[in-house]
Amino acid sequence: MPETIHVTVNGACIAVPSGATALAAILSTGASAVRRSVSGGPRGPLCGMGVCFECRATVNRRRYARTCQILCSPGMDISTDVSDEPPDYV
Numbered sequence: 669m670p671e672t673i674h675v676t677v678n679g680a681c682i683a684v685p686s687g688a689t690a691l692a693a694i695l696s697t698g699a700s701a702v703r704r705s706v707s708g709g710p711r712g713p714l715c716g717m718g719v720c721f722e723c724r725a726t727v728n729r730r731r732y733a734r735t736c737q738i739l740c741s742p743g744m745d746i747s748t749d750v751s752d753e754p755p756d757y758v
């Protein structure tokens with residue numbers, strides 16, 4: 669049985685199996701979008717192997733991290749960018 673660790677996704681503490689990716693933690697909350705495109709459309713993971721960059725989110729205050737390539741660690745803070753606010757880079 670895998671060890672369980674706790675991480676925070678958008679301010680909510682959740683339990684994930686040790687070895688889960690940050691993307692898996694995000695998706696386990698029921699979210700399907702991880703970020704917004706430049707035009708504001710919701711974007712979600714596509715490849716799951718580090719190629720498409722569609723899974724970018726903020727991990728431990730590091731923006732644009734490819735969450736499919738990052739393993740969760742205890743206390744990790746993960747934030748998606750899917751608020752209704754317009755993106756700050758437009």
Ligand code: FES
Nearest residue numbers: 716718721723736
């Ligand atoms: S899902 Fe494609 S890079 Fe993460």
